[in-house]
Amino acid sequence: MDLSIGEVAERSGLSVHALRFYEREGLFANPVRRLSNGRRVYHEEDLEWLAICTKLRSSGMSLAMIRQYIDLVRHGPGNEPGRLELLRRHVAQVEAQIRGLQETLHVMRGKVRLYEEHVIRGEADRLWNPSHRDAAGADTGDVCRPPEGT
Template sequence: MSHSIAEAAAASGLTPDTLRYYEKDGLMLRPVERSTTGHRRYSDADLRWIELINRLRGTGMPIRDVRRYAELVRHGDGNEQERLDLLRAHRVHVLAQLAEVQEHLGAIDRKIGIYTDKIEAALDLERAPTA
């Protein structure tokens, strides 16, 4: 099945301009097919690849590393160790980001606890019987 650029954009959550950029910048695995009228036609495999690019980018992988990964995949078998090394290095980066975000979340949770305690204490004083 093939999809227009508008359909691919809707399916991927990207803009048509971003899809064109991915193609122009060498991030796609293969050239996107064209219809007889010259319009881009994205295959289901293209959409799966775009989803992976989105996930890599969404976790902070630099474009140069996504491009390198795409190059390695395009070259086919024989470079799996390089692919693995690239993905493992990125995984370490993502885990460090996650740990940092968890620390930030802990700080937010502590502040929420402080304000919750203050509000509950104030409510308890309001409810206390007067002498």
């Protein structure tokens, strides 16, 4: 079944502009066919590929790496080890991103708990503030001190 660019945009969740960009950048597994009037014609396989391609992009895969993957796919059978290696490299990158985000989430949850405790106890003024000093000049607001050097 032939699909218009508008139908593909609606079904894929991508804008018409994004679809044109993907085409210009060579990010479709198969060339986009055009009618004699110049209108683009898409197929169900294009939607399936767009679903994969958008996941690769949202996971941080570069356009260059997606193009490399597409080139391997276009060349057909026989280069599966190359595809596998490319995907393994990207999975390792995504896993590293996830670990970094988990560490960040852990720190942020700790900050939220800290602020919740201080707000509930009415002690929010004890949270770190560079102007909080005692009579001897010592910092009294060290419960939320940023890391040294920041």
